[in-house]
Amino acid sequence: MNAVTDPAGRITAVAGALLVAALAVSLDGGSSTLPLSLLGAGTVLGLFVLVPRAIAGVRRHPALLIGVALAALPLAMTVFFGYFADGRTLWMIPELVVALVPLAIIALAALGGLILIADDLRARFGLAQRGLTPWQRLTGTAQRPLPAPWRAVGGLALVGLALILGLGYIGASGSSDLLSLVLLLVLGGGAAAIIAVPLLIAGLARSDRARLTTAREDERRRVAAHLHDSVLQTLALVQRQAHDPAAVQRLARRQEHELRAWMAGEVELGTETLGAALRKAVAEVEDDYEATVEVTILGERVLDREAEALAAAAREALRNAARHAGSPIFVFAQASPDGAEVFVRDEGPGFELATVPTERRGVRDSIIGRMQAVGGRAEIDSVPGEGTEVALRIGVTG
Amino acid sequence: MRIVVVDDHHLFRAGVRAELTPHHEVVGEAGTPAEAVAVIAEAKPDVVLLDVHLPDGGGVAVLEALAGDGAPKVLALSVSDAAEDVVPMIRAGALGYVTKTIDTSELLVALATVAAGDAYFSPRLAAFVLQAFSAPVQPKSELEALTPREREVLHHLARGYAYKRIAARLGISDRTVETHVGNVLRKLQLTSRHEVSHWAATRGLVSDDEESTP
Numbered sequence: 001m002n003a004v005t006d007p008a009g010r011i012t013a014v015a016g017a018l019l020v021a022a023l024a025v026s027l028d029g030g031s032s033t034l035p036l037s038l039l040g041a042g043t044v045l046g047l048f049v050l051v052p053r054a055i056a057g058v059r060r061h062p063a064l065l066i067g068v069a070l071a072a073l074p075l076a077m078t079v080f081f082g083y084f085a086d087g088r089t090l091w092m093i094p095e096l097v098v099a100l101v102p103l104a105i106i107a108l109a110a111l112g113g114l115i116l117i118a119d120d121l122r123a124r125f126g127l128a129q130r131g132l133t134p135w136q137r138l139t140g141t142a143q144r145p146l147p148a149p150w151r152a153v154g155g156l157a158l159v160g161l162a163l164i165l166g167l168g169y170i171g172a173s174g175s176s177d178l179l180s181l182v183l184l185l186v187l188g189g190g191a192a193a194i195i196a197v198p199l200l201i202a203g204l205a206r207s208d209r210a211r212l213t214t215a216r217e218d219e220r221r222r223v224a225a226h227l228h229d230s231v232l233q234t235l236a237l238v239q240r241q242a243h244d245p246a247a248v249q250r251l252a253r254r255q256e257h258e259l260r261a262w263m264a265g266e267v268e269l270g271t272e273t274l275g276a277a278l279r280k281a282v283a284e285v286e287d288d289y290e291a292t293v294e295v296t297i298l299g300e301r302v303l304d305r306e307a308e309a310l311a312a313a314a315r316e317a318l319r320n321a322a323r324h325a326g327s328p329i330f331v332f333a334q335a336s337p338d339g340a341e342v343f344v345r346d347e348g349p350g351f352e353l354a355t356v357p358t359e360r361r362g363v364r365d366s367i368i369g370r371m372q373a374v375g376g377r378a379e380i381d382s383v384p385g386e387g388t389e390v391a392l393r394i395g396v397t398g
Numbered sequence: 399m400r401i402v403v404v405d406d407h408h409l410f411r412a413g414v415r416a417e418l419t420p421h422h423e424v425v426g427e428a429g430t431p432a433e434a435v436a437v438i439a440e441a442k443p444d445v446v447l448l449d450v451h452l453p454d455g456g457g458v459a460v461l462e463a464l465a466g467d468g469a470p471k472v473l474a475l476s477v478s479d480a481a482e483d484v485v486p487m488i489r490a491g492a493l494g495y496v497t498k499t500i501d502t503s504e505l506l507v508a509l510a511t512v513a514a515g516d517a518y519f520s521p522r523l524a525a526f527v528l529q530a531f532s533a534p535v536q537p538k539s540e541l542e543a544l545t546p547r548e549r550e551v552l553h554h555l556a557r558g559y560a561y562k563r564i565a566a567r568l569g570i571s572d573r574t575v576e577t578h579v580g581n582v583l584r585k586l587q588l589t590s591r592h593e594v595s596h597w598a599a600t601r602g603l604v605s606d607d608e609e610s611t612p
Binding site: 294299332343386 | 525528529556557
């Protein structure tokens, strides 16, 4: 946007003119009333533009606060040392300006140099592939101003210049050692912060991206496990009961309800405690397979993520038992806020885990994988001819 | 085997009688504790099949009235799956507990086990007893706490293992498993009323007022 047609630009221009007028009048000497009122008007106008922009800028780039602090410091120090230390009044505008200008120049040089160095570092560590570099934001150009090594060299030169100017200024003004020490410390701290903060932000953004990828993978596994437990199981049942239209219809209707509830984001099992979820799973399996399940549940636990996985894994184990072994099936669960264990046992033919084909996902993904995904444990103890017991545990169990 | 059935539901008594008659002799029926005590005194059965939930004091009242020498063996029976109903029955002298959904063959096994003077622990009873002994109260003596082996046996029973399988898994004899179960039963009956009610109170099974009554 053109600076002259932009209302903010116009206000800035007027404010600048007022400030220059105040400077001119005060350097001319005479009464302090006129320059003060001009200065006040300019400042007020400037604040109208600068404060909202500064707030917006800081909100987008918190690192800018350091720049603001750095720019405000000379003013604050001038006020402090000028007013409180020497007892001189603030009405002496010329001295104020004389003190401010060199410090502002030094701060600008240092900032520019540091931004160039930070730019170079970001490019070197591959953190600036996307978006504009600070330098591009400052200059408004899309092109990079200088090839990589020259930016760093230019930045170092600017910082060096700022240091020389600063030391020269301190020497010329004959300030105390304390002041020069403070100045150097502030410049050094600011430099470190300006280089470190963008690096830190970029690093955090990168680890966020990594976490997001893991979360997506977890979500995919969760969806796959859910589909296996629900839709694929129902389809298998439908195939086996194709001769019974009523049963097929019942299975299809229930699956439809379940899938809709799941897609609407309701809790996977529609229950709030582990005990309720287990009982529901048992009821489903008894219904689907006409199996008899003896359930004993001691204690209770809220159906958090771990307990949900535990209940889902137990349901899968129950289905396996009902499908491969038949009645009786025993479920024994002990739950507490610290942990929970569920045993699902059948007295069927048993099997050897090593001989289960990999394409049968049931045991691997729906039971073992599911438990591992929430930091739980699954043990399968099967003796050919004697039966199978699946032990599922989360947290600390007694 | 001579059996008395005590249950306040007439239809249920009729059902059990029909189930048991081909195998055993049902020598009496009762619907209340008072009736039960009278019928048992007269019929002198080998085993009493006793419902937990009865009017006027429940099954526990019958067990307390029967306590003493020559009392028949009692198998507790309930639709309830609440530990606070079941554990007091065992403490009062019942040798086993089954749910009313038990199938006939299993009920016959349970009756035979109890008639022989052995404990019949269904998976659910084993679980309840395991929970009762997990109470955070210090037992008065070592005698009253479960040994790790007894705990292991109970845990297996709760998971539905038969004595024979438990013996094989733990590498001990069938008879040793029976001994462990018997010891558990004895320890449960030895624990003081205060400890059991404290255990129940800490699980919200009874109110604290009940706990404080002697």
